[in-house]
Amino acid sequence: MEGKYFDEATVSVLQEIILHRRDVRGNRFLPTPLEDAVIDQLLMAALNAPSVGFSQPWEFVLIRDQAVKQQVRNSFHEENAKALPQFSEEKQPEYIRLKLEGIMEAPLNIAVFYKPSDKPVLGQTAMPEAGLYSVVCAVQNMWLMARALNIGVGWVSILDAEKVKRILHAPSDNKLVAYLCVGYTNGFYTQPELEILQWEKRKMKEAVVFKEGYY
Amino acid sequence: MEGKYFDEATVSVLQEIILHRRDVRGNRFLPTPLEDAVIDQLLMAALNAPSVGFSQPWEFVLIRDQAVKQQVRNSFHEENAKALPQFSEEKQPEYIRLKLEGIMEAPLNIAVFYKPSDKPVLGQTAMPEAGLYSVVCAVQNMWLMARALNIGVGWVSILDAEKVKRILHAPSDNKLVAYLCVGYTNGFYTQPELEILQWEKRKMKEAVVFKEGYY
Numbered sequence: 006m007e008g009k010y011f012d013e014a015t016v017s018v019l020q021e022i023i024l025h026r027r028d029v030r031g032n033r034f035l036p037t038p039l040e041d042a043v044i045d046q047l048l049m050a051a052l053n054a055p056s057v058g059f060s061q062p063w064e065f066v067l068i069r070d071q072a073v074k075q076q077v078r079n080s081f082h083e084e085n086a087k088a089l090p091q092f093s094e095e096k097q098p099e100y101i102r103l104k105l106e107g108i109m110e111a112p113l114n115i116a117v118f119y120k121p122s123d124k125p126v127l128g129q130t131a132m133p134e135a136g137l138y139s140v141v142c143a144v145q146n147m148w149l150m151a152r153a154l155n156i157g158v159g160w161v162s163i164l165d166a167e168k169v170k171r172i173l174h175a176p177s178d179n180k181l182v183a184y185l186c187v188g189y190t191n192g193f194y195t196q197p198e199l200e201i202l203q204w205e206k207r208k209m210k211e212a213v214v215f216k217e218g219y220y
Numbered sequence: 221m222e223g224k225y226f227d228e229a230t231v232s233v234l235q236e237i238i239l240h241r242r243d244v245r246g247n248r249f250l251p252t253p254l255e256d257a258v259i260d261q262l263l264m265a266a267l268n269a270p271s272v273g274f275s276q277p278w279e280f281v282l283i284r285d286q287a288v289k290q291q292v293r294n295s296f297h298e299e300n301a302k303a304l305p306q307f308s309e310e311k312q313p314e315y316i317r318l319k320l321e322g323i324m325e326a327p328l329n330i331a332v333f334y335k336p337s338d339k340p341v342l343g344q345t346a347m348p349e350a351g352l353y354s355v356v357c358a359v360q361n362m363w364l365m366a367r368a369l370n371i372g373v374g375w376v377s378i379l380d381a382e383k384v385k386r387i388l389h390a391p392s393d394n395k396l397v398a399y400l401c402v403g404y405t406n407g408f409y410t411q412p413e414l415e416i417l418q419w420e421k422r423k424m425k426e427a428v429v430f431k432e433g434y435y
Contacts, residue, residue, distance in 0.1 A: 192222030
């Protein structure tokens with residue numbers, strides 16, 4: 006076979022990384038700065054993600070400046086206040102208690118953008134959203150690599166994307182895909198936090214897998 | 221530290237999987253059926269992806285029936301014919317030569333859908349697209365697991381998503397995120413095929429990484 010052949014041990018290692026990856030929030034991050042070599046390793050994982058038509062439509066803004074982070078955190082607070090009344094009255098007290106971001110606590114934030122191509126992209130003609138999806142693949146590669154490095158990542162989606170773009174002086178046609186909080190942690194939960202808190206139940210495979218169609 | 225601690229060897233293993241993952245097309249797939257245990261391992265990887273608010277908004281349709289695949293392939297042919305004239309005249313002969321899918325050749329196709337929640341989802345109130353992105357994370361987990369298992373995956377995005385939904389009798393509010401061709405292969409290219417063919421150039425890290433903002 007042309008190309009590298011992986012053995013069974015590889016499968017187990019990847020399975021462990023996948024099963025132990027967590028969304029990490031501010032109550033878990035340590036202030037220890039991330040080494041440049043470690044950040045390079047995260048970026049290497051991102052840059053080798055699949056992308057539609059090999060378009061590599063991703064851009065990454067590394068943020069360490071507390072003043073910049075504070076502006077992003079203000080947007081989180083505004084959006085989180087708008088989110089609260091959307092949940093049922095029983096859920097609201099728990100929603101308030103949850104720590105949903107680690108923007109200030111994480112030593113590094115990474116804003117991940119989609120940059121549209123100025124020419125047609127192979128594979129993107131029928132599904133324009135495939136470009137955004139390539140950027141998400143890069144995020145997931147980084148997230149797994151971070152976990153292998155025992156580094157926590159939290160994806161903050163309770164943000165006004167347009168405000169974050171203005172804060173970072175992003176080009177107007179770029180789209181914010183993800184805002185990540187990244188840093189060493191004092192540990193990783195053994196299960197997703199929202200599962201432990203019974204905010205949502207885990208779905209069984211049988212409920213989400215169909216054969217040949219929805220019958 | 222609470223939670224599993226990974227050693228340096230783990231980082232190398234993940235790096236190898238990421239670097240050797242390829243988009244696999246029909247000229248590479250072997251007809252060998254995939255064992256159920258292997259499909260379960262791919263689904264395990266998908267079901268343990270991150271999801272906004274632990275919403276797990278994914279559904280997977282496994283397709284082996286050649287008649288169903290043929291209908292999907294017809295949509296590929298239609299959309300591919302529409303795509304061709306969008307490329308420059310110099311690129312068109314090469315576009316025609318490229319084999320861009322492996323729908324019939326791959327023993328398994330997996331249509332991956334986003335199923336919107338009927339109640340508000342934590343983390344999705346400000347960025348509704350976060351639900352779609354969770355499904356893409358599941359796809360990327362599967363893709364990496366497939367590579368660790370020496371199984372090829374090709375993501376076909378040259379499709380009419382509405383036609384594929386009709387073929388699979390998908391609920392009207394589901395959205396097709398990815399259509400994957402999955403199977404053993406006669407090998408993996410050492411670089412992305414579109415890089416080898418110089419269809420697109422690899423972007424350097426320096427071109428896509430910014431500090432504190434776009435300055």
